[in-house]
Amino acid sequence: MRTIIEPFRIKSTESIHLTTPEARAAALKRAHYNVFLLDAKDCCIDLLTDSGTGAMSTAQWAAMMLGDESYAGSRSWKRFEATVKEITGFAHVLPTHQGRAAEGILSETLVKPGSVIPNNSHFDTTRANIEYVGGKALNLLCPEGLSTQDQSPFKGNMDVAALKDCIAKHGPEKIPFCMLTVTNNTGGGQPVSIQNVREVKAVLRQHGIPLVIDACRFAENAFFIHERETGYADKPLLEIAREMFALADGATMSCKKDGLANIGGFLACNDDVWAEQFRNLLILREGFPTYGGLAGRDLEAIAVGLKEALELDYQVYRHATITYLSDHLTALGIPIVLPPGGHAVFLDAKRLAPHIPPSGYPGIGIVNALYLEGGVRSVELGSVMFAKKDAQGNEQPSPLELVRLAIPRRVYTQSHFDYLIEVLETVWRQRNRLPAYRIVWQPEFLRHFTCHFLPCEA
Structure with missing residues (x-):
């Protein structure tokens, strides 16, 4: 058969809190524009990480x-x-x-x-x-x-x-x-x-x-x-x-x-x-x-x-899920890392928002836009997470500016991915209006987890 189905049946469900755009804007502001600081209940589709977020058998x-x-x-x-x-x-x-x-x-x-x-x-x-x-x-x-x-x-x-x-x-x-x-x-x-x-x-x-x-x-x-x-x-x-x-x-x-x-x-x-x-x-x-x-x-x-995790049928399904998402985004012209990875689809933030320089953290602009548009939580893998300082203390940007859509294992169905694709398409069409961000507070280590941002026009 051409259609690859999930090699499991669902025996339990968890309700999703469907929020309004106004509620998401307020939540993101309370979280200092850092999606790590959002309450999970305020995230409709949570792709922040695939770490510990899967469904057990x-x-x-x-x-x-x-x-x-x-x-x-x-x-x-x-x-x-x-x-x-x-x-x-x-x-x-x-x-x-x-x-x-x-x-x-x-x-x-x-x-x-x-x-x-x-x-x-x-x-x-x-x-x-x-x-x-x-x-x-x-x-x-x-x-x-x-x-x-x-x-x-x-x-x-x-x-x-x-x-x-x-x-x-x-x-x-x-x-x-x-x-x-x-x-x-x-x-x-x-x-x-x-x-x-x-x-x-x-x-x-x-x-x-x-x-x-x-x-x-x-x-x-x-x-x-x-x-x-x-x-x-x-x-x-x-x-x-x-x-x-x-x-x-x-x-x-x-x-x-x-x-x-x-x-x-x-x-x-x-x-x-x-x-x-x-x-x-x-x-x-x-x-x-x-x-x-x-x-x-x-x-x-x-x-x-x-x-x-080593069962072939499970891995075939897992990778078919990633391929479904990546194929749809590629068809829409949305720039992603190719070929797609095994646990996530990675948006190419440099190409998606070329008007935002690395110092304006284009990945953060995209991450926050995805949340505001559809309650989708993702994560920046770019200069916020991986920038380094040179001998003079100046921040050197990451060679890659990515946004990771990490897919929890055995959690979301095809309709969730179809919704996600709609959200991504809307943000893609509005990409020229995405703002740059600046960091207004950060810790010494692993700043991306807790730092505070503001849009550059704020």
């Missing part, structure tokens, strides 16, 4: 009833640990309450002032955790990844030549580990090929530098490999994931993405010394090593969800 809900809440050595921990080891092959697994906790433990343990951490593209919390302890987070994205219109199949790849230059410039002693983010969220949800992982690992092996995978969306990356990389079309997604993890020395994971859970994560590795260091800090920061800040029922839900 009946198997996950049933598993939660088996939750063993013992402080140490619970049955739920054993099931969680066994599942993670089955998928990743890592010797040591440490649960955390979410991915950024794993990043924090990794950074606080291994990163020193002056350390350099290369990545294809660091996401916001990864970069912040590295910089918080005095490290330098470097993005070494392949050149095609910087073009929103390049149709290369693996635009999330790391630039291997740039990695070699980085090691030569800084010295391997300054690089405690290298990271690969799969899929590459910052770069438009683009996948990383197995071949690129192999090439990166080969370079690192020559210098004794470990490789750590940011595995938040490992299952979606495995699906892209299945669909696009030669020799993988007949391999199960689990086998592809295992091959990818076998090339790494460790991984951080937010199970709020491809764990299909509402909370949770883990830090995993093969090195015994690393594991002991991680474990000591885990006890201090998160909890005992067999629960790591999670309830037993959460461990059970994740153990089921990690397997469900």
Whole structure:
């Protein structure tokens, strides 16, 4: 059949609060024009993130009833640990309450002032955790990844030549580990090929530098490999994931993405010394090593969800959803990152609102317009989130100005997407009237979460 249907039935629903334009304008003003500060009830279609916002399956809900809440050595921990080891092959697994906790433990343990951490593209919390302890987070994205219109199949790849230059410039002693983010969220949800992982690992092996995978969306990356990389079309997604993890020395994971859970994560590795260091800090920061800040029922839900994310039918449906949205936007002429990513459609804010310079944060103009027009909450991935300061303290814009429409897993139906397309079309037609914004207050780290904006004419 040509029509791809959802591989599930809906057994429970949640009501949506349909707001008026006047109510949305008032809500956005109260939130200082930062959609992170909106109340969720005031968002009709919430695409702020796909992290922890999905719908769990009946198997996950049933598993939660088996939750063993013992402080140490619970049955739920054993099931969680066994599942993670089955998928990743890592010797040591440490649960955390979410991915950024794993990043924090990794950074606080291994990163020193002056350390350099290369990545294809660091996401916001990864970069912040590295910089918080005095490290330098470097993005070494392949050149095609910087073009929103390049149709290369693996635009999330790391630039291997740039990695070699980085090691030569800084010295391997300054690089405690290298990271690969799969899929590459910052770069438009683009996948990383197995071949690129192999090439990166080969370079690192020559210098004794470990490789750590940011595995938040490992299952979606495995699906892209299945669909696009030669020799993988007949391999199960689990086998592809295992091959990818076998090339790494460790991984951080937010199970709020491809764990299909509402909370949770883990830090995993093969090195015994690393594991002991991680474990000591885990006890201090998160909890005992067999629960790591999670309830037993959460461990059970994740153990089921990690397997469900690797089901081919689920991934086919998930990607068909993204394709449905991206095809309609492309037909309307709305500029998006091509090819579309695995968990979101990314609007190209530079091309959608060319009259707004990076200093006026075009992504924020688009994000706020989508909310005002239809109650759609999205997120800017541009110079608010990723700008850096030079030696003189001047803000250097992000190379990409994007707006991410992150699709929660198993939540919205086709009619929701049709509504979303109407909202986007209306904003597209009014794009020349979108205002620039300025920041009037910001914190030191991760400013996009809580900073305050004003339209430039205000």
